[in-house]
Amino acid sequence: MPEQQRIIQDIEHRFTSLQIGVDMARKVTASDNDNADSILPEIETSGRQLLRVEKQAKRDKTLNQKHHQKFLDSLLEKLNREILIRLEEKLEDTELLYSKILGVNENLPDVLDVMAVRASSIGRIEPLVATIPWLNADLVKMINMPRYRRTDKQGKVIPVDSLRVALSFMGIENLKMVIPALAFRRWTPQITDPFPNIKTRLWEHSIGTALSCKKIAEIVELDGGQAFTLGMLHDIGKIVLVRLYFRLFDEVQRDAIAEAHAATMRDEHSALAELQPSGEFLKEILGKHGLAISSRLIERMDLRRVFISPAMHEVADNKPVAEMSDLAKVAAQGSAYSKYRMLKTYRLINMEEAKSYLKGFQMPPGALATLKVTDLKRLNLSFEE
Incomplete structure (x- = not known):
């Protein structure tokens, strides 16, 4: 495998x-440099060597813990095999994923489409948004936040309680970013214990990708609004997989506990209750299915004015960047840059790796310099006075 591809x-x-x-x-x-299994010297306790009987007790306890962990691991492996069977069956049903697991409102694609029309207006957008109660409420709530609320000539805050006023204050160009972002927030799972930060990382990457895509699209003279929407939605497949995995884990664990109880297998019954979702298993299914599910869900949206589905297909198919269409290339570049920034934040990538990684995505001239000074954590909305 070529070095760059490996990186x-x-x-x-x-x-x-x-x-x-x-x-x-x-x-x-x-x-590659993990020495976690190296043997450490025996530690002294209270300034003395452990007594022989204490050493033996410690060894016995360690052996018992290892045996119990091995038992737990074997049960978790059985659970994950059953979860995988049920998961793959559900993944075949696009309508289930779209309507039930992700929960896309039937009018949301129409909202995205009408905003993409050149002759779009608040008057055309309002009736559609009004049919989506959560979006209506979120927009009014957002425009009343300290960061966005308006004041009159005397400096008094102008409270907004009507959708029409909220949309007018926001403006169509801002709404092209706000509505896809609010939708993504709405779909993101809230409880993912024992991995509570999944929802935060999904959001960070998608908003970072969307903002990067918008900047890159503007540099190469493509539609920034459509690039933003593609970047914002490109990882919705992972939302579906996370939701499904935690739901199926609870379901399969509950079934296994019931079976163990019926068969009076006390040890197994007790051990099954200790099990928690597997990060390794989840990582595997996210990497394997995430982009493909995103592509199917975006296709299911049947967008007529937001032409992002073909580009998402190319990204999901892992088409070589040099052979991609312009918008697909922007999506791949935006996603790669967002990943780099997040890994850099957590000191999980060095400069040599970063250079080689980003080089593989053929970033357009000037893009890296522009993105370097771009805030990728929040929407950069601009309002007319």
Whole structure:
């Protein structure tokens, strides 16, 4: 395998680990130099060597713990095999993933489409947004936040309680970013214990990708709004997989506990209750299915004015960057840059790796300099006075 391709694979693997947890990503990053299994000298306790009986008790306890952990690992492996069977069955049903697991409102694609029309207006957008209660409420709530609220000539805050006013204050160009971002927030799972930061990392990467895509698109003279939407939605497959995995884990664990109880297998019954979701298993399915599921879900949206589905297909198919269409290339570049920035934040990539990794995505002239000074953590909205 060529060196650059190997580095790209390593970085992608490292990044998927980061989305689950920093500790997992650090282990992956340091795996080549891992000396964790080296034998440490016996530690003295209270200034004396452990007595022989204490040493033996410690060894026995360690052996018992290892035996119990081995038993837990074998049960978890059985659970994951059953989860995989049920997962792959559900992944075949695009409508289930779209409507039930992700929960896309039937009118949301129409909202995205109408904003992409040149002759779009608040009057055309409002009736569609009004049919989506959560979006209506979130937009009004957002425009009343200290960062965005308006004041009158006397400096008094102008409270907004109407959707029409909220949309007018926001403006169409801002709405092209705000609505896809609010949708992504809405779909993101809230409870992912024992990996509580998955939702944060999914958001960080998607908003970072969307903002990077918008900047790169503007540099190469493509539609920034469509590039932003593609960047924002490119990882929705991972949202579906995370939701499904935790749901199926609970379901399969519950079934296994019931079976063990019925068969009076006390040890197994007790051990099954100790099991927690597997980060390694989750990482594997995210890497294997994430982009392909995103592509199918975006295709299911049946967007008529936001032409992002073909580009998402190319990204999901892992088409060589040199052979990609312009928009697909922007999506790949934006995603790669967002991954680099996040890995850099957690000190999980060095400069040599970063240079080689980004070089593989053929970033357009001036893009890296522009992105370096771009805030990729929040929407950069601009309002007319």
